[in-house]
Amino acid sequence: MNVKEIKANIKTCATLRFNVGDGLYIKPNKSRNGGAWELRYTINGNRRFMTLSGVGFPEKSLAEAKAEAAIIKQQIKNGIDPLAERARQSEAEIITMNNLFNDWHKEESKRLKNPERPLGHYIKRVQPYIGKLRVEDVKATDIRRIIQKINDDGIPSISNQTLYLLKKLFKHANKLDITQRNPAAAFNSSDAGGPGKSRDRALSFEEIEITLKVLRDNIAIFTHDNYLLIILLIIFGNRKTELTKAKWNEFDFSKNIWDLGIRNKKESDIKIPIPEEVMPIFREIKERSCGSEYLFPARKKSKNGHISDDTLNHALGKMFGSNVSKKKYPNLLGSQGVKHFTLHDLRRTCRSLLAELGYEGNKVTRYLNHKIKGVAGIYNRYDYLEERREIASTLAQRILPLAKINSNSEEG
Template identity: 45%
Template sequence: MATRLNDKQIKSLLRKGEAGRHAVGGGLYFRVSREGSGFWVARYTANNKRREITLGRYPDKSLATAYAEAFQLKEDVRKGIDPLAEKKRPDMVKIRTVNDLAEDWLHNDIEKRLKHPQIPRRIYKQLLSPHFGELALKRVTPLDVRHAIQAITTSGRPTVANDALGYSKQLFRHGIRLDLMKSNPAEAFTIHHAGGIEKSRNRALSISDLNTVFQILHDNPVSFTRDNYLAVALLLILGVRKGELIAARWTEFDLDNAIWKLPEARSKTGAPITIPLPNAAIEWLEELKVRGYNSEHLFPARRTSQRRAYISDDTLNHALAKMFGKKTKPGDHPANKLGDAGIEHFTVHDLRRTCRSLLASAGVSPHIAERCLNHKLRGVEGIYDRHDYLEERREALQKITDQLGPIINRAER
């Protein structure tokens, strides 16, 4: 083995500036570039091939540190590890924390598999990551998972707790597939440890309920803004999904012909649909356009956001929850204005069920009502019946709008 160079000799070689490679000892070399810079290089043999790897720049990396790294490199080679090959491995091997794993899972699994990957991404980022996202994969335990799920359950969101548990299981199974984990810390839990067995909701509001609800919402414009008010009105008479409405762009609307062309990319069924607009809906949309100050969206974001230009998925949910006296952030103490008026709790999604119930009460045929809600027709009828029923749906939605319009269009604010 060549005589080991000392630090004084290394500095002398660098001052001379003669390009070349100089043996330090133990497989370590000091390389002087043509530009006069110094680098540490280690040479070794792996799989009968002579190989060379750069360890770093001098003096950023001292002689002692470089020599220690060269020694460890030789030990790795003896164990069958090729350092250069390891360095070229994909980024997957750099997944160290749960957050790293989650990003890989969301990008390489969820985004390719789900039409709406923003839902699991939001649940992970907001509800799971704060509890165990920064932990190393080897450190996360079932207790960490249980703590995160119980926090969601305690907040009164059993369905979300069940979803979060399901996503946790998928996340850690992804880690096992990549051979980054040997066990799944969420696997032993069931929905009984989260939100419990979910009962199918059947909540639909009556005309009497709606009369009270809109009166209270109308009388509390600070707690429930006009934009929220109009969003609830549109959801109720159009029967569309919340996500379809809040992300809508003005380019999708033809108010002169009273239609909304919901594109395939945002339709949950995966097919585009033309939605007829009742007269009252056109008036509300025109008001929203004025209120939007030339925004491309019907419901522009109410605060600067780099993530997207329209309101959050939780905006309407939180606004309605506060009207039922539910806390949506620390320090909140809202009054239960709807509950005190005798209104049984309902959610934003219950407005869609209410629309379907009102259509049935108005004598609308089931297949027309189902298409009003952008449901695919089932069975043989769904296979052979390709008629869009636009005019029939227009007549159906106008029937319930005639009932609800006077209730919604109260005195101007």
């Protein structure tokens, strides 16, 4: 069939497609006096129609369609199903490290308890250096540069976690036959700042007073919301994300109870008593949250709605002069004699302060949302709610004056 006959058939065709010859067909589109090129072929006893790539007739000429069809027919002779090959190639190709991470994270997020954690490590620690590199082009020197940079920032635990992530990514690439190399394989925990060590850092009341004064004096850098967060972490001994992700519907202020439920590391149901002394802080947070469902809403556009997990880390890092932002800050806390501490050290600090105030035993164990160990933990179902309320009240009475917050007013 020639071009003139094809055009005539398009106008008069009453079927879904018509035969042009040599296995070529056209599926007419009468509105534009053209149609899609199709190739009919048989493979493994199955007869199929395949639309040729790109434009149809008349943009793709009869000669061009025949040439493309000839190439496809040769593939079929070699046992390759062109439709199956096209489907495989249409899937997102994994070329760069960004492609690799996205493919790995898509699967891992179904299994991981906290999928945002490796996402954060990758975006902050890996992507800026090798995200756009081809997987095959990443070298061991790139891996070393990444973990050395984190070590230089003084956070070896994050260096270890990032190295572990890189090893998993390249193992995923090996599994998919993208590469047989793993440039992270030769590195171990000693390269990433050493094996993790149990920390014993806890702040004294004196250090807390100095720390809070430095934060107040530099509130434009640290921010007032972060300041309120720090105070609550010291008093309640919470894990950071229990507060940063807290919603107002978890709080019953008619009973002064925070129902954290199982939204905690131990996934054990717990209700946290709120002492009256701390209520001014919650009233101020409520006002500052401007109607958000979260106590601490995101300060930039975010799909999470609450502040980033690293917001408070970065704010505290600035106070110690860590390289966490484009602008370099002096070691404001260190210059006042405060030894470096992390946010999780505040949880240990809370435990230490309670011991200093004379509180020990199961009520403190439950105050920190730890499980009571041994046989006592099996049979003792009492939750020490009122005892914990007394503990929180006592600690608040010691901390709030240091924070310059009047427990009888709405603002500090």
